[in-house]
Amino acid sequence: xxxxxxxxxxxxxxxxxxxxxxxxxxxxxxxxxxxxxxxxxxxxxxxxxxxxxxxxxxxxxxxxxxxxxxxxxxxxxxxxxxxxxxxxxxxxxxxxxxxxxxxxx
Amino acid sequence: xxxxxxxxxxxxxxxxxxxxxxxxxxxxxxxxxxxxxxxxxxxxxxxxxxxxxxxxxxxxxxxxxxxxxxxxxxxxxxxxxxxxxxxxxxxxxxxxxxxxxxxxxxxxxxxxxxxxxxxxxxxxxxxxxxxxxxxxxxxxxxxxxxxxxxxxxxxxxxxxxxxxxxxxxxxxxxxxxxxxxx
Numbered sequence: 001x002x003x004x005x006x007x008x009x010x011x012x013x014x015x016x017x018x019x020x021x022x023x024x025x026x027x028x029x030x031x032x033x034x035x036x037x038x039x040x041x042x043x044x045x046x047x048x049x050x051x052x053x054x055x056x057x058x059x060x061x062x063x064x065x066x067x068x069x070x071x072x073x074x075x076x077x078x079x080x081x082x083x084x085x086x087x088x089x090x091x092x093x094x095x096x097x098x099x100x101x102x103x104x105x
Numbered sequence: 106x107x108x109x110x111x112x113x114x115x116x117x118x119x120x121x122x123x124x125x126x127x128x129x130x131x132x133x134x135x136x137x138x139x140x141x142x143x144x145x146x147x148x149x150x151x152x153x154x155x156x157x158x159x160x161x162x163x164x165x166x167x168x169x170x171x172x173x174x175x176x177x178x179x180x181x182x183x184x185x186x187x188x189x190x191x192x193x194x195x196x197x198x199x200x201x202x203x204x205x206x207x208x209x210x211x212x213x214x215x216x217x218x219x220x221x222x223x224x225x226x227x228x229x230x231x232x233x234x235x236x237x238x239x240x241x242x243x244x245x246x247x248x249x250x251x252x253x254x255x256x257x258x259x260x261x262x263x264x265x266x267x268x269x270x271x272x273x274x275x276x277x278x279x280x281x282x283x284x285x286x287x
Contacts, residue, residue, distance in 0.1 A: 023197045031202040036189060042203045076204070082217050083192065083200050090198040090224040094231060101235045 024094065025052045029087050031061070031080040045073070046080040050088070108229055116236060118268035123243050126264075136267050140260065147256050148248050161259075168259035175234060185219045192220050196227060230286055237261050 027050040032042035045061040061073040061080065122137065126144055131137035143160055179196045186192060189205035190212055200220070208216075241261035245253035269287055 023195075027198055029200045029202070031204065034189065034203050034205040036205045036207070079204060079213055079217075080202065083202050083220065086217065086221050086224060087198040087200050090228055093228040094198060097228065097232045097235050100232075101238060 024091075024098070026050070027087055027091050029080065029084045031076065031083065033061075033076070045076055048080070048084045108225070112229075112232060112236070115265070115268055118271055119236065119240050119265055122264050122268055123240060123247075126244070127247055136270070140264055140267060143260055143263070144244065144247055147260065148250065164259035164263055168262050171262055172258075175230075178230070183223060185223050186216050190216050192216070194220065194223055194227075196231075198224065233265070233287065237265050240264055 029048045030044060031046040033045045034040075034042045044059070047057075047059040049057045061076045062070040063073050065071045122140065125131060125134075125137055126141055129141060131141045139160070143164060146158075146161055181196075183194045184191055185194060190208045191203050193201040193203075204213075237258070238261070241254055241257040244257040244260050244264065248256055250256060266287060
């Protein structure tokens, strides 16, 4: 491998790693609802965004009750939160693995 | 054997291989002898034969194919499920769930299990990748050449494959269908 090839490979790897670190800084889980039998695009129902700096936001799924009061769609919310828990567990493993790399395990 | 135990066994095996290469103690172990030849060749000493060049070129090709596959997988999004209940999974763990009204509790539970399984497989693959990079870092110490780490990556992949072939950590690289990734 020529020196220029090695430099290029190193630069490319550094760019890739930088992009991955930026990607890891935020975890986003979105849940969309779909109406079967129509051409309508899925609609955003819930979104959770967790950032490494602790800046977290959640959009909850709600529906209007007979009284007109907005209520959380419990089943949809539970499905969303279970996905959030799965994603957090995976992200913890990912950070542990990346930490091992930085520690030179 | 759990994935964590499998990784500990695999990493111990890889560690032993690199230690043996460092001491050049390969005895009549053909697998180790092959790796030792490659390390000597990469270092520029030992036999400068055409066979050594061929073997290095083969390892380099295998590493290029493997790393290209890994980078492609990291860039791709995987879909779990189809139609009325599906989830798009990024390597970072970002999820996009699409659900239609009427999905039963059993369907939701099965779907969540499938998403969890995919995420677990990805976590294992990332750990395997880190094992290869950490092994390359140690092997680069044996090479003492310019860009030793880059030269060591193909040898590290071969060392991890050799350790894997020795019967330890058999679950660490298999996906849900039992397919090998390494």
